Structure formats: C-alpha cells, structure tokens
Amino acid sequence: MSTERVSKVLRAIVASPKGRLLPGAKHFIVTEEPAYAPSGTGEHLYLEIEKEGLTSDEVAVAIARACGVKAVDVGFAGRKDRHAITRQWYSVRSPGEAPLEALKGAFAKGRLDVLQVARHGNKIRVGHLRGNRFRLGLGEVSDLVQLQASLDTLARHGIANRFGPQRFGFGGVNLRIAAAWGRGDFAAAIELIVDPSGAWKTGEPLPSRFRLGPEGRVMAALKRGMEPERALNQAEELRKLIASAGQAAVFNAVLDARAAAGLSHALREGDIACTRDGIPFLVSAADLADVNRRAQPGELDALTTGPMPGTWRIAPSDGILAEERAWSASTGLDWSWFNDGGAFESPGGRRQNYVTFREPPTVKLDGDVVWVEFALPSGSFATEVLTQAGVEIPSDRSGTRSAP
Numbered sequence: 001m002s003t004e005r006v007s008k009v010l011r012a013i014v015a016s017p018k019g020r021l022l023p024g025a026k027h028f029i030v031t032e033e034p035a036y037a038p039s040g041t042g043e044h045l046y047l048e049i050e051k052e053g054l055t056s057d058e059v060a061v062a063i064a065r066a067c068g069v070k071a072v073d074v075g076f077a078g079r080k081d082r083h084a085i086t087r088q089w090y091s092v093r094s095p096g097e098a099p100l101e102a103l104k105g106a107f108a109k110g111r112l113d114v115l116q117v118a119r120h121g122n123k124i125r126v127g128h129l130r131g132n133r134f135r136l137g138l139g140e141v142s143d144l145v146q147l148q149a150s151l152d153t154l155a156r157h158g159i160a161n162r163f164g165p166q167r168f169g170f171g172g173v174n175l176r177i178a179a180a181w182g183r184g185d186f187a188a189a190i191e192l193i194v195d196p197s198g199a200w201k202t203g204e205p206l207p208s209r210f211r212l213g214p215e216g217r218v219m220a221a222l223k224r225g226m227e228p229e230r231a232l233n234q235a236e237e238l239r240k241l242i243a244s245a246g247q248a249a250v251f252n253a254v255l256d257a258r259a260a261a262g263l264s265h266a267l268r269e270g271d272i273a274c275t276r277d278g279i280p281f282l283v284s285a286a287d288l289a290d291v292n293r294r295a296q297p298g299e300l301d302a303l304t305t306g307p308m309p310g311t312w313r314i315a316p317s318d319g320i321l322a323e324e325r326a327w328s329a330s331t332g333l334d335w336s337w338f339n340d341g342g343a344f345e346s347p348g349g350r351r352q353n354y355v356t357f358r359e360p361p362t363v364k365l366d367g368d369v370v371w372v373e374f375a376l377p378s379g380s381f382a383t384e385v386l387t388q389a390g391v392e393i394p395s396d397r398s399g400t401r402s403a404p
Helices: 003-014 056-067 144-157 170-182 186-194 213-223 228-232 236-260 288-294 318-327 382-388
Strands: 028-034 044-052 074-076 085-093 111-120 129-139 272-275 280-282 302-308 349-352 359-366 369-377
Touching: 044 056, 056 074, 056 085, 056 213, 129 382, 144 359, 144 369, 144 382, 170 186, 170 236, 186 213, 186 228, 213 228, 213 236, 236 302, 236 318, 272 349, 288 302, 369 382
Parallel strands: 028 085
Antiparallel strands: 028 129, 044 085, 044 111, 074 085, 129 369, 272 280, 272 302, 302 349, 359 369
16 A cells, blocks of 8 residues: 555544543553563662552652652653553662652552562663553444554554653643753743743742652752752753653654655655664665565554654764754754753654554443553553544543533
C-alpha cells in the first residue's frame, strides 16, 4: 500500500470517534515493565510502588524524606501520569532498612502503597524499562468490532510516536518556559514556573503555597533572594524537563511535516533510519530499496526517525538536516540551545517516528465499560494510541469535575 493510501486510512480512523476515555484514575491503569529484576543485594533499596493521584516526582521526594537522603539519591525509570493508577519501581541509596511506614501517610491527597521491597547494586535511571502495559476504560463505544479494527490497523501501520500533551505541561507552559529560558529571558521563565497562568510578575510577593520537586527548589531559591538565572540553576531536573519538552516539540513538528510530505514510511538516501529495536543507521544509496521494503506497513522492520536536538553526533545528510530544521521552525526553538554550552545542553538523538505494540491490543466489554489493553515501548503514550484509534480523550481526566 502506498504511503499516501496509508495516510488516508489513518486520517479516516481519526475522523471516526469510537468511544471516550472515561475520566478518573481507575480507568487508566499503567504497569511498568522494568529492564531488569533486582538482584537481592546492593546498596540501593528497590521499591515497587502503586500510586494514585500523585506524580512520580512527588513520590520520589516522599521516599527521600522517609529515608533521610537527598532527592538525587532516589531514582525511577520514567514519569507516570498523576491521573492514573500506576505501578513502577523506585531506587533509593539506603544501606540499612528504611522507615517506609511513613510513606503511606505522606500525602493528604492521593494514595501510595509499597508492593515489594528488594535490593540491587545500582540506581534506577530514566530509561531503565522495557515498556509499559496499559488497561484503559472507555465509555460510549457503539461498535466494539470497529474499535478493534482501528487498533489492528495501528498494529499493522504503526503508531505515530507523538509526544502527548502531558509532556508540555498544563496548557503547554513548558514550551513557553523553554522559549524564554533559551533566549535568556530568565525573569519570564521564572514567572511561568511560579505561576503557569502568567498572572504573577517579578517583584510581587511569592505565593505562600508549598511546592514540591524542582519547581519548589526554584521558589525556595527566590525566597532566599537569588536572582532568576541563579534560581533556575538550583534545579537540574527542571532544566532537563524543560529541555525534553522543547525536544518533543521539535520532534512532533518534524513528524507532522514528514507525514504531510508522504514520508512516514519512506526513506531517502541520507536519512537516519532505525531497526524496530531502536538501533539507528544511515541509509545509503545501495541499501535504499531494501530499507524501504522493510519500512512498509505490515513489515515495519526499518523505521523512519525524527530529531531530538542535542550533542548526538550521528546526523542525517546536510540537506535532510536543513529540511528538518525548517520543518521545526514553527516551534520557535533554536536547535543551538541543545548543543554544547547551550541553555539545554543535552545528548539528544533520534526517535522512531512510528512504533509497534509490544503486545497486541485487545478489547473487552465488562458491564458498561469497554477495557482496552496493550503494551507499548518506553517513551510512547497510550493517549496517542487512543486518539489515533478515534477515541475521544476528555479535557479533564481527573474525574473531579465535568468536562466542558
């Protein structure tokens, strides 16, 4: 099937809503698949935690406090959604037994349960996971057969590996912070960190509410009288978070432009492709025909990639690189910000434009709820799968108020 025909099929899927993701954490269940099992010995305590109504960063801060260590001594493989029931592993450098009883009552709102405790020799770092399994509850599904068919089409043609809106913060505030920080307007960046709505301005009294995580450290620095640039430098995790939002915006823009050009599953000489397992390679003229055969729907053994700007040295040809920079110009982000010495210096790399399910999607009716289950590689978004299958995502996923 031609790339143009594939694009028409996928557009038809998106144009035909097949139910709606039900709000509330109980309808969005995520189980992390770790990259390895704890060995049983080592200086790091491993905790499998089930949480609800909490961010991964909030849990990490609570673990650090309970164990009497710094937040940097706590590790986890990936951030999980607040509006979900999620299971994931954390590590904490703790040579002795930690007072974990305090964790369960650490939050006035939300829920945290320690499911397993083990030991291992190293800290869990971002990316130390194989993927995530999802169980998602839908309502208003009129045709289960059509929903399954839409998911099966995605399995054949690949899932567009877009970054979901959660990567960009509430109302896309992380991108506005990135634009201000990158161009050196530190005061504007600070204003958005303190109040994403933009109502607070430099020189006004700081809000009295307590903030956890890296944003809280920035606000604490401001309260001690630090200038905006120095305050921003107090939270390396925040810099990385904002950098990743900028890289995600660039990637999404190039992904969309490539699809519009009919290049979703078509490679050119000088492109960077990758295997299904994520191993990148430069497409040569001699290999072009074979690589494009492997890239077709139903095969997907070779995949097109998009840029995550940074210091990574493997790049496409100069012409394709210039094309990608032009395609992402609408983001307002300068790729030099991610280079050596830039505000967001980062390794960067290439990301698959399309991914395949780690486990085939299934659809099952249970009472009034249709449950969709599947597994994805790490870094891919379940909400994007639903959107591409024609499922509506509510604007308020918390379930605490009616969606508009």
